[in-house]
Amino acid sequence: MNINAMNLHDLLRRRIARIEGRGEYSLPADPGLRTPALAAFGLSALDEVLGGGLAAGTLHEVAGPAGAGLCLRLAPAARPLFWLGTEAGFATAGLPHAPGLEGLGLDLRRLFCLVLPRAEDVLWAAEEALRCRAVGAVLVELPGPGKAADLTATRRLSLAARDGGGFAFLVRHQATAEPSAAATRWTVAPVPGPVDGFGGLGETALDLTLTKNRRGPCGRWTITWRRDDRRFTLATPADPAAVPLRRAG
């Protein structure tokens, strides 16, 4: 089963890092480690549309509760990552859980969480974090349609991201038609994934709809996340009825 392989990979990666003497992570990495300019999906179909990947220094907006997971998978490693949200948002969608985040390939030592009572505070803190050049990515999560993040607020976030050069992700739990200053706008919904050979849960599948793209055309894709090598693949439509419900474990 691949569920064990995932954690085994983690273990081995960490051991190798320790043997090579780069196990101890210090914040925020040495100056040679710059935030990359693009966060690529690793899928030519998507990356070409985006001009190589999601661009750093701009705001990307994702609708749907699964958006946070997508952004965490895309956020580049090696720089501090801020995950901010309101108490209400984290209460409905769940708080960050360290063992699962490690499974996504996230280095927990660079994760900083801020759970705040008001959306205005969240947006303020996000701007501050984005302005700091040492921060690699900022993930803002707002419950519901995220009314507080209106055109003005998104423009402010975009400007802060441009100043700091990091990645800015804004996740709304519900899609909204309100105008936004984001460079790209996505809608993310989970879809039934392909089955694995044993009747258990296979790879995670997401339906991505790109509804706004400053750099190219929009589109719609279904992608899956391969947990073992931590990358996306384009999915072939799955037939959930192909394998009957069976127990595995």
Added chain:
Amino acid sequence: METSLPLVLAGRRGQAQRLVALNAAATALGLVPGLGLADAQARFPALRVLPEDPAADGHLLEALADRAERWTPLVALDAPDGLLLDITGCAHLFGGEAALATAIRRHVAGLGFSVRVAVAGTVGCAWALARYGRQAMVAAGAEAALLAPLPLACLRLAGETVAGLAEAGLETVGDLIARPRAPLAARYGAGLLRRLDQALGAVDEPISPRRPVADHLVERRLAEPVSLETQVLGLIECLGDSLGAGLEAEGRGATRLEASLFRVDGVQRRLAVGAGRPLRRGAEIARLFAERLAGAGEDWDAGFGFDLIRLAAVETARLAPEQPDLEAGAGVAAEAAFDLLLDRLGARLGPDRLRRPAAADRHHPERAAALVPAGVTPAGAPPPEQDSRIPARPYRLLARPEPVEAMAEVPDGPPRRFRWRGRLHEVARAEGPERIAPEWWRTGGDGPTRDYFRVETAEGARLWLYRAGLFGQETERPSWYLHGFFL
């Protein structure tokens, strides 16, 4: 309150209710503190009596001590009714000791208190003169002459000691000074002579200030009070620069700072900020205070303005003198910027808001990984290695598992369909169970055994559900909960 009517405060002393404090009108009736309350009421049935409130008295004294900090940072409480101020090196700022005493007297009297002020070279002498003396100022060396005619109670002695000395014919301090010391010590204990020596300056007696005194402290008195927040922050920046210069000379930086703002009417307001990285630049310090003010959300009540601002480095840490490096400059700047960001977020939003994941050696998922305030775990400490045999875990966990109505096979099958947040979900695939038993070695149980299932619904959502309780062993009707999300 009506001051012309006799009013007394009464409290329990020993077995009886006794008078504790009296106003002028009550004193004029011939009442004295210590008199039994029953006696006093028998003589004056119309006497107004209120119970004493030592806690309120304490608060009042604290508030006065706050105000007194405008004259010196070294203020000690001398309960129930005294304040001790160490004005060494402060008096010249107010035009000398006499002028300072007058200023204090005028300020406190202006608040409606009757006040007695004495300035002396020793705590004991000042204490005695403030309560029993006529003269408020003592030159060094003149203590003995001034104290000699005063009653022995002025030496801060216990009541029975004073009574015992009175029986021996000793009434004043002068009587005591004239006596040979050895018999006195033998008869009344060393405490008596220690008090005498303290009053006369033969023994040193430091005061213990109520708040720790910062090693590094700068202040500015303003001829014209300021009331705007921006002005105050500008002054803090100036003060921060001079504070930083002093710190740099010692190779240190401030990690905890306190600003005291003294209003014209004497009210003191204190603001404290913490810094993750030692600071000594005024601009950085002022920014932290700006966030602290913005985050507090209190109304900025400057009254008629502030006329004294004091900035103290309460805690310091070693910080090498700055020497810009051509090569690593960018990295150092980035690190400094990041520390400053964390400090500012902490100052504005509260130090506990910023959280980082921390692993604990526990079985229950919600206990095994928690978010702790960023300051608690030392940054950069590697988390303990995960057990590689633990199956996949969700990356988001509900703070409190939400109950769902589920249909499942008995005894331990996966759920087939369940209702959660008012919607029915069909389970398309499930993996499990992963059984997590309660930690029986801990008291205050975690509830029944949990069987966790990783579930994919027909719509594709991936959820983490568990059944609480083993069917047939722990319960007849296991309940189901939704705990986490995989997507």
